[in-house]
Amino acid sequence: xxxxxxxxxxxxxxxxxxxxxxxxxxxxxxxxxxxxxxxxxxxxxxxxxxxxxxxxxxxxxxxxxxxxxxxxxxxxxxxxxxxxxxxxxxxxxxxxxxxxxxxxxxxxxxxxxxxxxxxxxxxxxxxxxxxxxxxxxxxxxxxxxxxxxxxxxxxxxxxxxxxxxxxxxxxxxxxxxxxxxxxxxxxxxxxxxxxxxxxxxxxxxxxxxxxxxxxxxxxxxxxxxxxxxxxxxxxxxxxxxxxxxxxxxxxxxxxxxxxxxxxxxxxxxxxxxxxxxxxxxxxxxxxxxxxxxxxxxxxxxxxxxxxxxxxxxxxxxxxxxxxxxxxxxxxxxxxxxxxxxxxxxxxxxx
Amino acid sequence: xxxxxxxxxxxxxxxxxxxxxxxxxxxxxxxxxxxxxxxxxxxxxxxxxxxxxxxxxxxxxxxxxxxxxxxxxxxxxxxxxxxxxxxxxxxxxxxxxxxxxxxxxxxxxxxxxxxxxxxxxxxxxxxxxxxxxxxxxxxxxxxxxxxxxxxxxxxxxxxxxxxxxxxxxxxxxxxxxxxxxxxxxxxxxxxxxxxxxxxxxxxxxxxxxxxxxxxxxxxxxxxxxxxxxxxxxxxxxxxxxxxxxxxxxxxxxxxxxxxxxxxxxxxxxxxxxxxxxxxxxxxxxxxxxxxxxxxxxxxxxxxxxxxxx
Numbered sequence: 169x170x171x172x173x174x175x176x177x178x179x180x181x182x183x184x185x186x187x188x189x190x191x192x193x194x195x196x197x198x199x200x201x202x203x204x205x206x207x208x209x210x211x212x213x214x215x216x217x218x219x220x221x222x223x224x225x226x227x228x229x230x231x232x233x234x235x236x237x238x239x240x241x242x243x244x245x246x247x248x249x250x251x252x253x254x255x256x257x258x259x260x261x262x263x264x265x266x267x268x269x270x271x272x273x274x275x276x277x278x279x280x281x282x283x284x285x286x287x288x289x290x291x292x293x294x295x296x297x298x299x300x301x302x303x304x305x306x307x308x309x310x311x312x313x314x315x316x317x318x319x320x321x322x323x324x325x326x327x328x329x330x331x332x333x334x335x336x337x338x339x340x341x342x343x344x345x346x347x348x349x350x351x352x353x354x355x356x357x358x359x360x361x362x363x364x365x366x367x368x369x370x371x372x373x374x375x376x377x378x379x380x381x382x383x384x385x386x387x388x389x390x391x392x393x394x395x396x397x398x399x400x401x402x403x404x405x406x407x408x409x410x411x412x413x414x415x416x417x418x419x420x421x422x423x424x425x426x427x428x429x430x431x432x433x434x435x436x437x438x439x440x441x442x443x444x445x446x447x448x449x450x451x452x453x454x455x456x457x458x459x460x461x462x463x464x465x466x467x468x469x470x471x472x473x474x475x476x477x478x479x480x481x482x483x484x485x486x487x488x489x490x491x492x493x494x495x496x497x498x499x500x501x502x503x504x505x506x507x508x509x510x511x512x513x514x515x516x517x518x
Numbered sequence: 519x520x521x522x523x524x525x526x527x528x529x530x531x532x533x534x535x536x537x538x539x540x541x542x543x544x545x546x547x548x549x550x551x552x553x554x555x556x557x558x559x560x561x562x563x564x565x566x567x568x569x570x571x572x573x574x575x576x577x578x579x580x581x582x583x584x585x586x587x588x589x590x591x592x593x594x595x596x597x598x599x600x601x602x603x604x605x606x607x608x609x610x611x612x613x614x615x616x617x618x619x620x621x622x623x624x625x626x627x628x629x630x631x632x633x634x635x636x637x638x639x640x641x642x643x644x645x646x647x648x649x650x651x652x653x654x655x656x657x658x659x660x661x662x663x664x665x666x667x668x669x670x671x672x673x674x675x676x677x678x679x680x681x682x683x684x685x686x687x688x689x690x691x692x693x694x695x696x697x698x699x700x701x702x703x704x705x706x707x708x709x710x711x712x713x714x715x716x717x718x719x720x721x722x723x724x725x726x727x728x729x730x731x732x733x734x735x736x737x738x739x740x741x742x743x744x745x746x747x748x749x750x751x752x753x754x755x756x757x758x759x760x761x762x763x764x765x766x767x768x769x770x771x772x773x774x775x776x777x778x779x780x781x782x783x784x785x786x787x788x789x790x791x792x793x794x795x796x797x798x799x800x801x802x803x804x805x806x807x808x809x810x811x812x813x814x815x816x817x818x819x820x821x822x823x824x825x826x827x
Binding site (some may be wrong): 257259309319324326334456459492494496509 | 601606
């Protein structure tokens with residue numbers, strides 16, 4: 169018996185059952201633990217969860233808020249899921265969303281007069297290009313200088329927030345608004361409504377279509393196969409003669425497109441102006457959502473809806489029975505940790 | 519005369535702002551050199567800031583507050599360590615999840631467990647400065663460096679201690695080896711997984727104390743999300759410092775100086791906005807990384823799981 173054989177097993181026994189089952193178990197487990205926390209706070213967990221459900225689905229207006237919230241989460245989440253699949257740890261959705269929203273706003277504010285009815289598509293395009301540009305900078309720094317992508321994308325998130333703040337406090341800011349925001353966009357730049365006389369904009373449709381498209385690309389095209397191979401095994405990918413630079417750049421660009429679009433629909437569909445902090449936390453939520461969806465584009469749809477409705481429901485729970493809405497972060501954090509533990513790194517199988 | 523006063527005020531603000539980042543960054547060095555991405559520093563720090571204030575408030579003793587802060591950071595270190603080492607989870611995302619959890623838990627617990635439904639206003643006495651005899655009487659420098667509260671001394675002492683630990687002790691060599699080449703550590707008869715686990719615990723304590731620097735030494739209360747990204751700044755400082763204690767100290771001072779400058783833009787009559795100045799540390803981090811390119815490489819096996827088979 170050598171010293172090495174006496175070391176305790178490096179891993180705990182694996183979590184069993186299908187991936188879907190394990191994800192559901194993880195979410196249930198996080199609700200149970202959170203319920204214990206609510207009990208410790210001398211409140212009734214069942215009443216709290218009832219209020220979350222009522223607040224999320226209690227009326228058409230509540231559902232609309234949740235769906236609008238889910239759209240950017242979904243778009244950015246798909247981009248992150250693809251990147252992680254391809255072994256690109258892209259933490260930069262946060263910054264790409266912010267720059268996407270900024271670019272869309274600049275176009276909507278400066279070109280509405282000249283473009284007329286074409287303002288909206290061009291504003292979305294500007295958002296997409298903004299997101300791609302931000303992602304491309306990160307990809308180039310990563311590929312050319314060999315800096316780890318996590319570090320580059322994290323740093324660029326902070327820079328993106330500050331760029332938005334700088335522009336809002338400077339050239340684009342509304343005078344005397346008392347809050348860092350731009351003036352309202354012209355109506356030609358507003359995202360159309362999905363249902364007349366409601367606040368529901370078409371963002372959610374765009375996001376669902378994007379998820380389906382991403383699913384098809386990932387599973388039924390050569391490009392998708394290359395991405396999956398890059399994620400599954402560096403060596404296999406290399407021996408197959410595939411260029412890592414190409415897949416990294418492609419994946420980052422796709423993430424930029426989707427995150428930029430997420431930023432654009434948020435400013436064009438919800439606020440009709442650029443507001444400081446309009447997308448704060450969206451990109452980090454997108455990462456959580458992608459992992460909760462175990463990196464499957466179609467699963468991002470329910471995962472994003474889960475996050476969005478949990479958030480709208482929690483706000484109403486706080487108003488109704490005084491349990492702080494920060495509870496939602498506990499549920500989100502716990503379910504993410506449990507899903508990560510339940511799925512491990514198995515999510516990247518080819 | 520006015521300029522000198524302004525300069526001293528600027529320098530002491532730099533030290534004050536740099537201290538919590540430095541303390542967290544020292545934890546970050548231990549964690550990253552052992553092979554785990556330290557994205558969870560923010561959550562550990564927030565948890566430490568919270569437990570510190572609550573511990574001091576409930577026990578009536580600031581020393582108990584410090585102990586509680588250490589445990590608060592440690593608790594999140596344990597969570598991250600179990601997930602990353604035992605379940606092989608992705609380090610960055612695990613860190614993010616822990617940060618979400620810490621933000622939610624501290625805010626929730628503050629209102630329910632302590633406040634009875636509302637955000638309570640808890641004030642704790644601040645850790646008082648301890649002048650060091652003789653040294654504190656040196657003009658300018660004395661006030662700047664030797665009339666500091668205890669955790670500031672501890673943070674700067676940690677720089678030296680960790681530098682010596684990593685370079686000069688068996689434990690330190692095992693730790694860095696676990697981050698560079700875990701198989702070699704394993705062959706030498708130590709479990710690299712255990713080393714990473716322990717590094718996360720130690721890093722958690724440092725980050726918890728970093729939270730206490732904010733809550734018990736500088737502010738005297740806890741507010742939601744009061745760390746405000748300082749954990750990420752600590753991470754950036756570790757990167758700028760190339761995973762070395764002294765370099766990281768320089769990175770923290772740079773962060774402290776830019777933030778101190780940003781608060782004094784008007785006093786100094788600078789021609790740029792405070793947002794541009796706030797970008798400097800991040801741009802500097804990117805430039806340092808890009809400039810050094812592949813020579814600024816991370817610990818070789820960071821983020822990679824280790825399997826014996």
